[in-house]
Amino acid sequence: MGAGGSGDDERLARVALGRVIEPGDGTALRVFEGLGVVEIWERLRRKETGTERWGPRVDAAQPERDLERGAAAGARFVIPGDDEWPEQLDVLDEAGRVSRRAGAPFGLWVRGAGLLQAAVERSVAVVGARACSAYGEHVAGELASGLAESGYAVVSGGAYGIDAAAHRGVLAADGVTVAVLACGVDVSYPRSNSALFSRIVERGLVVSELPPGCSPTKLRFLSRNRLIAAGSLGTVVIEAAVRSGALNSAGWAEQCGRPVLAVPGPITSRMSAGTHVLVRERDAVLVTNVAEIIEAVSPLGSGLTPYPHSPTTPFDELSHELRRVLDAVPVNHPVPATRIAVTAGLDLPTTQAALQALAALSLTHRSPTGWHLPPPT
């Protein structure tokens, strides 16, 4: 739905529509297709034919009151065209791209010091199970800290489990984290995360498309996930059961053309089953550390991680023949070169030359009765 109208009219209309039209309301997208937000709000207020569905909420809507209530809670209402509007959310309005239940939000309620666009333009979503394991919680915290230290903001959902661990990991690294809620930004859900939300607001942002006072519902969690996916460069799923909200987030990321990254875990853990399905069935990129995440969310060819080689050993540098001779040299009791030649399966001159070469590298040792390995240093 386009802008239409300007300034305060448009802002008030967007506040009202955010109160009246439920996120993911496909009927609204269809009925009001092509209309500006001021026009939509007018039609709803005039109770035009075809808008009965929204009647009860229209009667209850008080956009000016919502703005006051938001301000009292330290929240501002950010709309398209504002400096801090994250334009990457426009992908949600691209026809044919995302499901008809999507749609960009009418506006976003934002609490916190930073500017939303600046926070999310270089951000990664880290999501996962509420009922995560100790492993998942540890990994979420570590990866989120590492992303923060590498200059990435971390977007998550403010839930128990993986979400909270990710937010905390960022806070521990003095980074920026963004919690996108499925309720009003003045509502602490889950209640026991309220101290966490207060800390997030100090350096980061708490965001929602739902007006102040709204409670979360199952459908609101699912709609909220589209904002996390569209608002970040890629979505990392840490732990997820086979059916879970985290996989719903991954689905939104796919639709938005953002990479889906999956962290593996023990195959004995039900909580890692979902991330393994993402790799097996849905082409998610398996990631095991921060560098691999950054590579996956960076433009093609930049941010590449080195192939994880361990340091090479002197053994690696030897020719096949030298390795065969070295393999044939005993640890303790010296043996003559003739016997080493038989063991190595090489002629005597070749064997002797190899023994000399290995001695020069301090890999063999010659004693009066023959050759052996040097004592360990």
Add this chain to the structure above:
Amino acid sequence: MGAGGSGDDERLARVALGRVIEPGDGTALRVFEGLGVVEIWERLRRKETGTERWGPRVDAAQPERDLERGAAAGARFVIPGDDEWPEQLDVLDEAGRVSRRAGAPFGLWVRGAGLLQAAVERSVAVVGARACSAYGEHVAGELASGLAESGYAVVSGGAYGIDAAAHRGVLAADGVTVAVLACGVDVSYPRSNSALFSRIVERGLVVSELPPGCSPTKLRFLSRNRLIAAGSLGTVVIEAAVRSGALNSAGWAEQCGRPVLAVPGPITSRMSAGTHVLVRERDAVLVTNVAEIIEAVSPLGSGLTPYPHSPTTPFDELSHELRRVLDAVPVNHPVPATRIAVTAGLDLPTTQAALQALAALSLTHRSPTGWHLPPPT
């Protein structure tokens, strides 16, 4: 190298060549290219120019004695053309396919009751780290047991750690397991696995291309890995450090055109780093259970595993509208439909119809003062 010669001549020549020419000796493959085994052995015995390299071992070779020694240890020497020769090893001789250090073995020393070809024609290799974790050991045992129960033999290397756990898992399921050693079949290496080898021989097989009495070397482990990869339908890597023999096995499997399957694990475990590299960098198939392994080693389109769905809930079957109304119904304190309509963001008639429909499914409950969820059963 072709057969050439027949019957006892060829068998003796192959025994002798197995003693004289080290597995992976690229020079031998080059010098003797196109010659039959009897002819090669003749040239070596006559000390022809260009064969000096193998002189010391030729002098020491006693093929008849090796056969006696093998027989005394309960081992037979199986060569191409024998009924129990596993023809899938021929892939190791395909020009341009595998590295020039490969080559099919001259013959295989075999201990055990069954026929080698019958044991390996429906087999999966299960390999991994010696210094595995408790997780890896558990998973190796479980997957190997499951493969045995599904009628697959399990091929592995008889080493500590993953290999031993895989062999034991098969034995626990009364299945067939094949240990391919990097030393003589009469040599117990590692020594503490000797009881395991005795048990393997009772129902399965212990196999090596190296003649009786031979000790293992680093290079022999690497060459042995090609037999494990070529002899099975696919190679499952359970745990592996980034530099490890298990990744060498995976490399051989790739060259032989056999699928490489990798079991994920915690990203916090160094022992799972190698399997994650296989998935990320080398297109290994991530597998988490026996069914997925069987799917990957079965001909295309057979042995498919179902997508791992959890059972659906009544909630899944509801329309979007019914879900919104259900979300808006309070748990305990009944509220009137008018208030549910506002919460759900729908008009009153739609809301009332939805509440009736949900009541018919026993998902809502009507009391004198309004609607609420039914008490938990």
